[in-house]
Amino acid sequence: MTELLYFTIIGLCIGGGYALVALGISTLFNGTGVLNFAQGDIVMVAALFVAVRTTGGGGYLAGFLEATAVVLVASVLLGLLFVRPAIARRRDIDLIIVGTIGVSTVLANLANNVLGSETYRLTSPVTAQAIRLESFSISFDYIAILLAAGLLMAAFFVFYKRTDIGLQMRAMSADVDAARLSGVQIARLTVVGWVFAGIVGVFAGVLLGTVLLVSASMGVALTISGFAAAMIGGLRHPYGAVVGGVIIGLAENYAAGYLNTATRQAIAPLIIMAVLLVLPQGILAGRGIKARVV
Amino acid sequence: MSDDSTRLPAALELTGFSAYHGSVAAANDVSFRVERGSAVGVLGPNGAGKSTLLLAAAGFVRTTGGLSIAGQVADRLSPARRRRLGLAMVPQERAAVLELSVAENLRLSWLTGRRATPYEQARESVLEIFPALAGRLGDPAGNLSGGQRQMLAVSRGLMATCDVLLLDEPTAGLSPKLISELVQAIRTLNERGITVLLVEQNFSVVERTCSYIHVLNGGRIVWHGPTTGIDRDSIGDLYSGARRTRPPAPRAPDPVGEPRVRTTVDRAVPAGSGEPEGT
Amino acid sequence: MSTVRLSVRDMTVQFGGVVAVAQLSLDVTGGEIVALIGPNGAGKSTAINGLSGFVPVRVATMSLQFDDVVVDLTPLSPQQRSRLGIVRTFQTPRLIPELTVWQNVAMGSVAGDVRRRWFEVFGGPALSRGARDRRDRAVTALAALGLDGLAQDNPGELSLGEQRLVEIARSMVSGARVLLLDEPFAGLSSVEQQRLAAEIDKLRSASVAALLVEHNLELVRSLADTVVALDQGAEFARGDAATVLDSHEVRERYLGEVA
Amino acid sequence: MATARGASPATRQGVHLVEAAAIAAGAIALAAVLGPHEAQIAAMTAIFALAGVGLNILVGYTGLVSLGHVVFFAIGAYGWARLTESSSVGLALLLPILVSLLVAGVIVLVTLRVVGYYFGITTLAIGLLSVVVVQNATPITGGYAGISGIQQIAVPGFVGPGQVLVMAGLVLAVAYYLQSSLRESPLGAAMLATRFDVPASQSLGVSVARVRLLAFMISSVPVTIAGAFLAQLVHYIGPDQMSMETSIRLIAIAIIGGRGWRWAPVLGAVVVVTLPELLRPLAEYRLVFYGVALAFVALFMPRGLNQIVTWAGGRIHALRGSTG
Amino acid sequence: SGEASESGEVLVGVALPFSGAVSRTGNLYRKGIELRLKQAEEAGELGDISVKVDYQDDANNPSEAVPLVTRFAQAGAVAMFGAHSSPVALAQANAVQAAGLPEFVFGASNSIKNPFQYQVNARDSEQIRNVINFAARNNFRRVGLFTDTGAYGTSAKQQLDAILGESDLEIVGSETFEPTASNLAPQLVSLRRKNPDFVAMFSFGTPYAAVVKGKAEIGWNVPIVGNVAAGDIAVGEIAGKDADGLYFMTPLGDDTPASRALAESWAKAYPEDPLTFEGATSYDAMTVLIRALSEGGTSRQAVQEWLSKATAIEGLACGKSPWNLTERAPIKADDLAFRLWKTGETVAV
Ligand SMILES: Nc1ncnc2c1ncn2[C@@H]1O[C@H](COP(=O)(O)OP(=O)(O)OP(=O)(O)O)[C@@H](O)[C@H]1O
Numbered sequence A: 001m002t003e004l005l006y007f008t009i010i011g012l013c014i015g016g017g018y019a020l021v022a023l024g025i026s027t028l029f030n031g032t033g034v035l036n037f038a039q040g041d042i043v044m045v046a047a048l049f050v051a052v053r054t055t056g057g058g059g060y061l062a063g064f065l066e067a068t069a070v071v072l073v074a075s076v077l078l079g080l081l082f083v084r085p086a087i088a089r090r091r092d093i094d095l096i097i098v099g100t101i102g103v104s105t106v107l108a109n110l111a112n113n114v115l116g117s118e119t120y121r122l123t124s125p126v127t128a129q130a131i132r133l134e135s136f137s138i139s140f141d142y143i144a145i146l147l148a149a150g151l152l153m154a155a156f157f158v159f160y161k162r163t164d165i166g167l168q169m170r171a172m173s174a175d176v177d178a179a180r181l182s183g184v185q186i187a188r189l190t191v192v193g194w195v196f197a198g199i200v201g202v203f204a205g206v207l208l209g210t211v212l213l214v215s216a217s218m219g220v221a222l223t224i225s226g227f228a229a230a231m232i233g234g235l236r237h238p239y240g241a242v243v244g245g246v247i248i249g250l251a252e253n254y255a256a257g258y259l260n261t262a263t264r265q266a267i268a269p270l271i272i273m274a275v276l277l278v279l280p281q282g283i284l285a286g287r288g289i290k291a292r293v294v
Numbered sequence B: 001m002s003d004d005s006t007r008l009p010a011a012l013e014l015t016g017f018s019a020y021h022g023s024v025a026a027a028n029d030v031s032f033r034v035e036r037g038s039a040v041g042v043l044g045p046n047g048a049g050k051s052t053l054l055l056a057a058a059g060f061v062r063t064t065g066g067l068s069i070a071g072q073v074a075d076r077l078s079p080a081r082r083r084r085l086g087l088a089m090v091p092q093e094r095a096a097v098l099e100l101s102v103a104e105n106l107r108l109s110w111l112t113g114r115r116a117t118p119y120e121q122a123r124e125s126v127l128e129i130f131p132a133l134a135g136r137l138g139d140p141a142g143n144l145s146g147g148q149r150q151m152l153a154v155s156r157g158l159m160a161t162c163d164v165l166l167l168d169e170p171t172a173g174l175s176p177k178l179i180s181e182l183v184q185a186i187r188t189l190n191e192r193g194i195t196v197l198l199v200e201q202n203f204s205v206v207e208r209t210c211s212y213i214h215v216l217n218g219g220r221i222v223w224h225g226p227t228t229g230i231d232r233d234s235i236g237d238l239y240s241g242a243r244r245t246r247p248p249a250p251r252a253p254d255p256v257g258e259p260r261v262r263t264t265v266d267r268a269v270p271a272g273s274g275e276p277e278g279t
Numbered sequence C: 001m002s003t004v005r006l007s008v009r010d011m012t013v014q015f016g017g018v019v020a021v022a023q024l025s026l027d028v029t030g031g032e033i034v035a036l037i038g039p040n041g042a043g044k045s046t047a048i049n050g051l052s053g054f055v056p057v058r059v060a061t062m063s064l065q066f067d068d069v070v071v072d073l074t075p076l077s078p079q080q081r082s083r084l085g086i087v088r089t090f091q092t093p094r095l096i097p098e099l100t101v102w103q104n105v106a107m108g109s110v111a112g113d114v115r116r117r118w119f120e121v122f123g124g125p126a127l128s129r130g131a132r133d134r135r136d137r138a139v140t141a142l143a144a145l146g147l148d149g150l151a152q153d154n155p156g157e158l159s160l161g162e163q164r165l166v167e168i169a170r171s172m173v174s175g176a177r178v179l180l181l182d183e184p185f186a187g188l189s190s191v192e193q194q195r196l197a198a199e200i201d202k203l204r205s206a207s208v209a210a211l212l213v214e215h216n217l218e219l220v221r222s223l224a225d226t227v228v229a230l231d232q233g234a235e236f237a238r239g240d241a242a243t244v245l246d247s248h249e250v251r252e253r254y255l256g257e258v259a
Numbered sequence D: 001m002a003t004a005r006g007a008s009p010a011t012r013q014g015v016h017l018v019e020a021a022a023i024a025a026g027a028i029a030l031a032a033v034l035g036p037h038e039a040q041i042a043a044m045t046a047i048f049a050l051a052g053v054g055l056n057i058l059v060g061y062t063g064l065v066s067l068g069h070v071v072f073f074a075i076g077a078y079g080w081a082r083l084t085e086s087s088s089v090g091l092a093l094l095l096p097i098l099v100s101l102l103v104a105g106v107i108v109l110v111t112l113r114v115v116g117y118y119f120g121i122t123t124l125a126i127g128l129l130s131v132v133v134v135q136n137a138t139p140i141t142g143g144y145a146g147i148s149g150i151q152q153i154a155v156p157g158f159v160g161p162g163q164v165l166v167m168a169g170l171v172l173a174v175a176y177y178l179q180s181s182l183r184e185s186p187l188g189a190a191m192l193a194t195r196f197d198v199p200a201s202q203s204l205g206v207s208v209a210r211v212r213l214l215a216f217m218i219s220s221v222p223v224t225i226a227g228a229f230l231a232q233l234v235h236y237i238g239p240d241q242m243s244m245e246t247s248i249r250l251i252a253i254a255i256i257g258g259r260g261w262r263w264a265p266v267l268g269a270v271v272v273v274t275l276p277e278l279l280r281p282l283a284e285y286r287l288v289f290y291g292v293a294l295a296f297v298a299l300f301m302p303r304g305l306n307q308i309v310t311w312a313g314g315r316i317h318a319l320r321g322s323t324g
Numbered sequence E: 001s002g003e004a005s006e007s008g009e010v011l012v013g014v015a016l017p018f019s020g021a022v023s024r025t026g027n028l029y030r031k032g033i034e035l036r037l038k039q040a041e042e043a044g045e046l047g048d049i050s051v052k053v054d055y056q057d058d059a060n061n062p063s064e065a066v067p068l069v070t071r072f073a074q075a076g077a078v079a080m081f082g083a084h085s086s087p088v089a090l091a092q093a094n095a096v097q098a099a100g101l102p103e104f105v106f107g108a109s110n111s112i113k114n115p116f117q118y119q120v121n122a123r124d125s126e127q128i129r130n131v132i133n134f135a136a137r138n139n140f141r142r143v144g145l146f147t148d149t150g151a152y153g154t155s156a157k158q159q160l161d162a163i164l165g166e167s168d169l170e171i172v173g174s175e176t177f178e179p180t181a182s183n184l185a186p187q188l189v190s191l192r193r194k195n196p197d198f199v200a201m202f203s204f205g206t207p208y209a210a211v212v213k214g215k216a217e218i219g220w221n222v223p224i225v226g227n228v229a230a231g232d233i234a235v236g237e238i239a240g241k242d243a244d245g246l247y248f249m250t251p252l253g254d255d256t257p258a259s260r261a262l263a264e265s266w267a268k269a270y271p272e273d274p275l276t277f278e279g280a281t282s283y284d285a286m287t288v289l290i291r292a293l294s295e296g297g298t299s300r301q302a303v304q305e306w307l308s309k310a311t312a313i314e315g316l317a318c319g320k321s322p323w324n325l326t327e328r329a330p331i332k333a334d335d336l337a338f339r340l341w342k343t344g345e346t347v348a349v
């Protein structure tokens, strides 16, 4: 019974971790219409940067601030990179996929060359604190992940639904041309979108880095988990990311704890396929905002 | 009032204004003034360059020549800046974000405009003109009928609380009843001092709203004068020989036999863009 | 050979609570032009969507009769209906960006035929001959609408009015039995309108059945044999063009002329 | 009626035929003159170009982005490796193709209602699953150890990798021709239509589902054959070669070449396969450069190398026009 | 094709992962090679032979690694170093044989059987025999297996099942894990249910850190014995005290003159990188190659000839007994010493 409880709590928290990556993906998608295959690498850069700084003597919080600065600069640059394609209507998914994969390759290899190929794990101020459950201990790091996912989700929900910038970004993400003709400043908001994704990436990085191994090559795996979560939930909804993340987190932990690792490896792809077979736009597909045929 | 207006700068003035798709000038050496509070019509056959001209005035197409809005030189400004100077456009295509609700579309337009009146007030006055939209505020714009979309498009133009309104075929797809109402609305706008530049195929609408017209053909102004100076049939004559045949552009000897890749059908090309594929 | 007839009885289309089309019954026969008019949002486009299979409908019967057979349309998908010869245009033109204008038009005469022309995939004489035929037909149709100068262009480079004409040309080469035209004249210049009207008029002699949705009542008057007027989904007038267009209801409900 | 400019369909067919012959001749000539290492790189390029044909059709014509085409690569490679152990070469080529067609069909049926990014991610999931299968189906795939000592088709007159180069070059030429014909054929037009506008396609009588099915199945064939050639060239096949990166490489070839352009697979493969070899002097910055190239082309040159070629062609045309 | 040139310059190829996840290991191997070559040059061991080394990145990918073999062969290399992972070695087998190019291989799999490939790490089977030694020493009988689902773990798993199955040990449970997984606690919980005396774990370096962390999280106090890779310094750095109770084996003794000398020169050359078995094995392999070149000759055939007959090579840092390359995998179970992690440092046991 305790085992089950433990798997559930850890599954929820790890799911929160997937959700953090997925939130970065879905916020950029909702804000700019770009599906980012480099989100995991943004997370990686943040985590690795903090890791290198903390082993170099800086504290966790100092590292966090520095990583934020680094990622912000990188996000602005990335945003600028995506302005031209957005305005020139290069929104074809194949171009975006290959373009962001290119970005991911660059980030991963640059990080490897510049920050090094060592592996780390972050220690946060709350790492030592833990909830005890018989022999099990659940570090506050895990709890922090779940909390952060929930808070960021709420923040983005409010941002997109309630604010005017959020409205303009949704317009841009749905139809750049119509948005542009409406006077939306595509360039500026594209950068804003990437900056948001970068900020979520920093949070994801510094939090996830405390529970998994940090290295320059961790990005792709994170991106894939993030996608799985975002797709299962439905890309359009910030809470979709959390729902999807938690589903995968739980499923993986139960599969690993009660079945075997092959099942665990297969479970996320299988869930994606099963969900999209029944609900092609994810669980939270919502009302059909697809334009009717006229 | 009308005496003053000649001394005031024109609400919109084009001088030697040309607009380009790639290297082809779709509007060529166009010059005219639109006085404050008046409505001027732009007519012409299909493909004459009317939409290009409006898009260019609003800053979405690469141009040469001069453009000023209320006396302020604007030909280098971004579309957003022009909009905040009080120039709003109702485009022919992509006039609304179909995925957003009707209300959100209205708000979006208000946001990027001048915000001269509070949002609620602006919305109420627009919905008075198009009551059919009032019941649909929460629906995605994509669910509207063709004519309802057209109403939304015009409403969005009005939401920008502009001084100069560029309307690209606002009556296309509207029922006769709504056309009359729109005509009335344009007159009201003029009375409030708002300037309208109207592209239309429907001559009777132009007749009922515009004091002056320019006829565009092949990108050039082929006739202009007061509306009273021309009738429906002689307009038709000005349209003849209209169809542009594109001069064979200096392209590669078409090694592919495949058209150049374009991914969407619309044509909002950024001002001053040096797109590599803009051949 | 019997004439073509598209018949529908009691067609209702509902979106959530909105009844877009209510109990519409129509017969469109070969050689005849039926016009569907009504205020914005009356349900005209939705009726075309229902007939061409793009929205689910509730209907008593919906069938196409030709060559002495009657085909029940209700279970058929849009593409199946198109292959039967029910061809439509859209209120906002829909062209394929990566094909040239003439290729777009040529699509009209071939697409339904893909299965019968699969062997062209291997190239060779069959493809050459087929492609040449299709191109010639496309260019003829474009010329009839005065568009031959644009044949080699990309649809993205056309003005909206030109795009609409290309789409109509595409429907014209399709060898359709029934044409459903959604506001084909909207946005066309008076010159183009006359030219297009002449082409539509020719459909009569080709025994095509045409359903025309249009707001321009002068054109409706000159083209339509029968006019059906809708408001809020429901029919409120029907008859020959002159009668309906001059009727009190139409003047009040549609033209907004208060009697 | 000849107002429409551009070469006639028949001429274009002729051009494609000549170009296909040139590809075959080029491969044979390269096999004859290149040293073993260069021949190996050339063969690798030809193999990826062949696979690229499949993706060019899928991405370039129908706009479907598959991140799981490595499945077919694996079917071709493992099929060849296992079947040549016991049965004939013909069977080793044909059976995997049939299996691929079947798998493609199932994938399409499963993903029929899924569009856009969701389709991409679903196929990514399929690709990931296939890796799990490859790793765990040890009796068939050899698990992580893979299969080594794989046979190759002997081509008289050539040695070593040159033989694979000749074979892959010939198959590539055929695939190239069919791909180009497909683009001109009604089916090709139907594919393009579904890529851009589903309602328009339906109104033209095109069944989106059927076109998707056909396109996916057609695109799986060259990838399967390429897998078999890869197994022959490397004489070894293992899960490391069947990763998601391979799927991405295949798409990158089509995009960099200029999706939908008939030369995209060949030129794209040169950039994606040959160029990294030439970039070896950049040492650890090689992949950074590769990533930059990917991002740059995708974001700023949506027509890929086609854009450069058309531009250069126009230049030459203009120069010739002005001087003579 | 071309062999050693007249001028006495010989080419040696190195194909190792210098990019991607395992680039750190690749670079450690490279450092060992570079250090040994520099020493040989300074000491004049090579006479008038000058050795040129061509380092190329194989990205740990078979499809990239095989063309590198042809590349080296065509350029006239006399020998090569390569294959961090066993699949790469297996993929290269055909090509090295076709080119007659002897290769020093760092992969540990028992399936590597090509006469031109010389494994210089302890094979899986030898490491596993050493696990049996470990159990015997500690009187353990019930063993739980924990292997990764990657290339190394899966091939080791087969050997573990076979070799331990025939021993006195009882395999009470067997779990696998993804090296990239974020949390390994569920598998460890499963393994704990079987109540083993100790866990035998085979994986490449860093996952050990995640595993010992997971072990601490579930509050399980069981000894783990790992393969050579468990000595990866990252384990101590990451896991710190949590790594206590993790044993690993290493061919790098600390009591032979050769290993002491290497430790000293390594510390001088690379103060930032502690000496690990990777650096030591590639260092030793380079020693062997230098001997082959100076004693056997500077042609590819001569080197292969020398290597294929090499017995009792002494003075190496790795292994207690002299190397016999004739067995193509010279490090045996008895050559492997155990060490234990303790508060982030390793101590001999
Ligand atoms: N993106 C583009 N690229 C190249 N040429 C274009 C582009 N957009 C329009 N054109 C061409 O420019 C000319 C003018 O087009 P424009 O849309 O301005 O015409 P219009 O007068 O608005 O016609 P309509 O009444 O049909 O809307 C046409 O010949 C058209 O084909």
Ligand SMILES: Nc1ncnc2c1ncn2[C@@H]1O[C@H](COP(=O)(O)OP(=O)(O)OP(=O)(O)O)[C@@H](O)[C@H]1O
Binding pocket: A292, B143, B144, B145, B146, B147, B148, B173, C015, C018, C019, C020, C038, C039, C040, C041, C042, C043, C044, C045, C046, C047, C091
């Ligand atoms: N998918 C949908 N969801 C909700 N409402 C819809 C949908 N499609 C159509 N409607 C509504 O159904 C009604 C009829 O629309 P339809 O497009 O048929 O009108 P129409 O007669 O063609 O009008 P117009 O002349 O403006 O084109 C409209 O009120 C429209 O908003």
Ligand SMILES: CC(C)C[C@H](N)C(=O)O
Binding pocket: E084, E085, E086, E106, E107, E108, E109, E121, E151, E152, E203, E204, E205, E228, E229
């Ligand atoms: C951990 C290492 C000894 C792994 C080894 N190089 C192999 O993959 O075969």
Ligand SMILES: [Mg+2]
Binding pocket: B050, B051, B052, B092, B168, C159, C160, C161
């Ligand atoms: Mg226009």
Ligand SMILES: [Mg+2]
Binding pocket: B145, B146, B147, C044, C045, C046, C091, C182
């Ligand atoms: Mg309509």
